[in-house]
Amino acid sequence: MEKTYYQPADLKKFGDITQFQKEMGDNFFAWYGSVFKEGALTAREKSLIALAVAHAVQCPYCIDAYSTDTLEKGCTEEQMMEAVHVAAAIRGGASLVHGVQMMNHAKKLTQ
Amino acid sequence: MATLARQHNAFADPLAQVRLLEDESPVAGFADVVARAGLSPLRAAGLDVLQVNLGKQCNQTCVHCHVDAGPDRKERMARSVMEESLRVVREQRIPTVDITGGAPEMHPDFRWFVEQCRALGAQVMVRCNLTIILANKKYNDLPEFYRDHRAEVICSLPFYSAERTDRQRGSGVFEDSIKALKMLNAVGYGTGNGLKLHLVYNPVGAFLPGAQEELEKQYKTALLRDHGIVFDQLYAITNLPISRFLEWLVRSENYTDYMEKLVGAFNPAAVNGVMCRTMLSVGYDGRLYDCDFNQMLELPLHGDLPRHISDYTDAAMRDRLITTGQHCYGCTAGAGSSCGGTTV
Numbered sequence A: 001m002e003k004t005y006y007q008p009a010d011l012k013k014f015g016d017i018t019q020f021q022k023e024m025g026d027n028f029f030a031w032y033g034s035v036f037k038e039g040a041l042t043a044r045e046k047s048l049i050a051l052a053v054a055h056a057v058q059c060p061y062c063i064d065a066y067s068t069d070t071l072e073k074g075c076t077e078e079q080m081m082e083a084v085h086v087a088a089a090i091r092g093g094a095s096l097v098h099g100v101q102m103m104n105h106a107k108k109l110t111q
Numbered sequence B: 001m002a003t004l005a006r007q008h009n010a011f012a013d014p015l016a017q018v019r020l021l022e023d024e025s026p027v028a029g030f031a032d033v034v035a036r037a038g039l040s041p042l043r044a045a046g047l048d049v050l051q052v053n054l055g056k057q058c059n060q061t062c063v064h065c066h067v068d069a070g071p072d073r074k075e076r077m078a079r080s081v082m083e084e085s086l087r088v089v090r091e092q093r094i095p096t097v098d099i100t101g102g103a104p105e106m107h108p109d110f111r112w113f114v115e116q117c118r119a120l121g122a123q124v125m126v127r128c129n130l131t132i133i134l135a136n137k138k139y140n141d142l143p144e145f146y147r148d149h150r151a152e153v154i155c156s157l158p159f160y161s162a163e164r165t166d167r168q169r170g171s172g173v174f175e176d177s178i179k180a181l182k183m184l185n186a187v188g189y190g191t192g193n194g195l196k197l198h199l200v201y202n203p204v205g206a207f208l209p210g211a212q213e214e215l216e217k218q219y220k221t222a223l224l225r226d227h228g229i230v231f232d233q234l235y236a237i238t239n240l241p242i243s244r245f246l247e248w249l250v251r252s253e254n255y256t257d258y259m260e261k262l263v264g265a266f267n268p269a270a271v272n273g274v275m276c277r278t279m280l281s282v283g284y285d286g287r288l289y290d291c292d293f294n295q296m297l298e299l300p301l302h303g304d305l306p307r308h309i310s311d312y313t314d315a316a317m318r319d320r321l322i323t324t325g326q327h328c329y330g331c332t333a334g335a336g337s338s339c340g341g342t343t344v
Helices: A008-019 A020-037 A043-056 A062-070 A078-111 B014-023 B030-036 B079-092 B110-119 B142-148 B162-169 B171-187 B212-227 B243-251 B255-264 B291-297 B326-331
Strands: B050-052 B096-100 B123-127 B152-156 B197-201 B231-236 B280-281
Touching: A008 A062, A020 B162, A043 A062, A043 A078, A043 B212, A062 A078, B014 B243, B014 B291, B014 B326, B030 B291, B030 B326, B050 B079, B050 B291, B079 B110, B096 B110, B110 B123, B123 B142, B142 B171, B152 B171, B162 B171, B171 B197, B171 B212, B197 B212, B212 B231, B255 B326, B280 B291, B291 B326
Parallel strands: B050 B096, B050 B280, B096 B123, B123 B152, B152 B197, B197 B231
Antiparallel strands: none
16 A cells, blocks of 8 residues: 555545544534634635635645535636635745845845 | 547437446445435425436537537437326426427427417426527527517526636637527517526536626626627536446546545435426436436336326326435435426
């Protein structure tokens, strides 16, 4: 059997985390369910945000889960990829904006 | 895309599908799960709809088709079987006849059959693939024909974008479907005057339909904004793991995951509303089934019940035991699925 750190089948076992700490696990899943309910944002909008964040945090389980979820909620492939670009832009921007810090420091050190 | 029959694919044989679904199932048995939920045995609760499948011929060859329909399929209902179906509608006072196929409009006696159903006072529902209206000049007046007979028209449109629709139904299908919907709107369908136009959404792939109401909002917004099209309701239907969709699931290595997804989404509340409880399905050859899916798997009615429309007797039919299988998970997942959309 192939051994990898990530097993796709583990996603289905997510609920098992309560085995080692029931109260916190139960609280997490109750809160998680509440977060994704229709609210000021639609469930569809939340799903697209989750897809983007899944890419930002590079969680393969979350990417699988929210690729499926966004499809189920009627998102187009174009919308899904735009969400990923939003994540990528923020990640890229987060690096680049530190360029100002680098410039500040470099300018201070140089004549 | 060719039909499985034309490809001589092993899954063209319903028995091969049943073997995979039942004998090599990766998930718990449907009957056991229903029993554990305290909902066994599953019985009919009346007879509101006679669903009549006029044949397997279709102008399209959609990748997910549960009928394995296509232009090369020549199976079609004999006039004598149509007459027997009408007899049962009349004698049993069945309120609704749901006409399906293939593309039922390709049957030479389709219009006659609709007229006869209406003459009996039955409501007629037609499962229309939309593109048939444009496929040949002789079908161009179908919107007027539907209107004149007050038929409820239920049209497949798996998504409101061309890319995803064409991927499932064939190149150019979306564009023709939009034209056909405009023709239906032009004669009054979907405009709120009682001529009902419903669209059918089904996922283009191995995932479940989302909330029907939310999808309907998206469809209504997109179709009105982009094409000026209106319609009544959206029916969100789950793809059942049979025929071409099953073949694709296996070939794409999605089969086990999809079955697990269906089982994981099993909803006891959806069991009561499954369509087989209030309908009877007639195959092109007159054989009787609990639903169109059982028909395609050639799973007959339970026990000693009549197997053919010409042998129909009412006594045991309205509360008959339903024949179930692993494919039934498709109708009980999430908010449920039926020919009329969600059931919960």
